[in-house]
Amino acid sequence: MIGAQYLTRRSLLASSGVAAALLLPGCAPESSEPDETKSVALIMMLADIAIPTTDTLGAGGAETAKWVYQSLARGMRDGSLDTIVALEKELDLAVPGKGFRRAPKPHQVAALESLDRFVNGGKGAVLSPWATVKSLIFRAYYTSEVGASQELRYELVPGRFDADLPVKPGDRAWSTDANARNLDR
């Protein structure tokens, strides 16, 4: 499923000549053996762009990235460690020059935004590599202590149910509300 999505985007880019070099016969294929340290480093970069530090810490820390990596390794969201490899290839195609990791930050942000525009679907939809990784970054962040209880509000024991309150500007949403509770796998 992820492979199919990747091929579609490659052929779109191939028609513009950008990816033509990669399709030439005789090109030695890159090793797709995932390297944990490198993968975690890439996830940190992406998470920092997706959820940057504002008045609260963002998602760019090692803990979040390691959680995403472990979850992919265990197949969460039908992902795998190959998802990161596939994602990096897509990102490499979306920046000019020598690949995503070494691109200047503005190019990285633009590249990720271009992939992010295609994210539109949940359970049952075909997930692109970025959609899968994004989903896990968000899960990691908003279930972390910072994300759940500082960036948003966390209440272990509400003690009451107020069925109708006015939305007050400045109030932050609950990370523990009923809608955050039903967990897709």
Added chain:
Amino acid sequence: MSGELQFDAIVVGSGITGGWAAKELTERGFRVLLIERGRHIEHQTDYETEMVPPWELPFRGYGDPQLWKEQYPVQSEGRYFDEWTYKHFVNDRDHPYEMDETRPFLWKRSYQLGGKSLVWGRQTYRWSPQDFEANAKDGHGVDWPIRYDDLAPWYDHVEKFIGVQGAHEGLDVLPDGQFLGQFDLTAPEIAFRDRLKKAYSGRRTLTVARSAHLTAEKEGRGKCQFRMICARGCSYGAYFSTQSATLPAAQKTGRLTLITDSVVESLQYDPATRKISGVRVLDIRSKKKTVYSSRVVFLCASTIDTIGVMFRSASAEMPNGLGNSSGVLGHYFMDHVAGAGASAMAPEFAAHTTFGNRPTPFIVPRFRNVAEKDTNFDRGYVFFGSATQRSWRSAETAPGIGAEAKTMRHAPGSWGIGINILGEALPRSENRVLLAKNGVDRDGLPQMRIEYSHGENEKKMLADAEREAKAMVGLMGPLVYSSGKAAPGGSTVHEMGGARMGKDPRTSVLNGRNQAHDIANLFITDGACMSSSASVNPSLTYMALTARACAAAEDLMKAGAL
């Protein structure tokens, strides 16, 4: 050969009905042995994950997908299954069962003290008079040997003990109960109700889904704290479970003996007395087998396992299964229809929000085939629904990254409203539960085989429900999604039937007192006893039937008949 201890009553299973049988019988003065196949879970102290925040769990609540796939492939499909609650569900690898791939049945189970009463949806409804008359009126199944009026005082009795929140609506189709307060509806829900009433000339409404949650402290139990983490176990005792309510009541009498990790292999039938003379129990830890004896036996092992005990108890005198002179044991098995529904945006409510998590949705009571048949199918359905405000979870799968998007997620998201069917399934002989020919489970017991599929009536009902759901939620805003597709059997966890009640011993297993036609001292009061399925959650009816059958057993024991 005979048991180490003598009891007045043995109750098999400590779930919703077993707990009730233990409470009623001990309170009526009888010595009771309560046998639970699973492990002990002590109220409060054994709710290990109740207060754990998501960041302290290895997979933040989602759980290890690999573990779910390998050991919980069926249980992990369930609504309340997650990394906090998974130990309250069976390990599917330890307890396999058989079914055809063409008609999958998701059999959700909890083998532990309290059974599914620890993880149930707490939905609590009386059947209506129409439900008890349905089989007689349209000819599907056999006529119930009781009517609503027979059960009404027992609904009162059960509701007063367990504590039910709900709103009085005065509807014949969803009779009011003995409510202890009610939870409030949100602004979109109130608007939806008003629009339904207007659009359908008062013939459709919605009300807060009635549930076994306390709105005030009651007899040592605390009131609901609106966390909606019930299936982890609630130390407040705020929802009804064996642990929070019936077990303490039974233990208070001093007449209860409880054994756990003990599975009933079979019941011994004595043809001379035509009664159960012993209950064969396997201690799962020691592997020791013991036979216990009692004057009466209440089989409350949960629908499919109760039928399993009956088949495993076949003997020379009863070769087709215990109490199965009719031949219908295992047949006429039912599960509710689910899957069809629709959702829409509700954009007018952006200025409204909520605090706390109401642990129950709303219900649109049955409006089809009520006063008269007004569709191309028999019986009816309800809709369960909720108005939800999008949370950070929606952002997982939508465009939006960077600082501005992060800040925008501070505000509560947009409202949506969705409704989904719970529909009555007809009793059919070909839908059945039996022992599999091959295969045993971890404890050496024969596996069960489940053969279940919905029929034409259910398919027409699903199509109608999708059409109606779209029209109804469309009153609130643009349609987001709709479906008419059936969820697999087992999805509602309302499996019932297989040892049905009826007036005629040739076509039913139990009489109007839940007593086996063939065996005077055997009572079955869990879901297996049901002759039809109605369109509301069945647990309150199971509890009421149990309490009523215990009173009948008491009469018979006091009269010396048992």
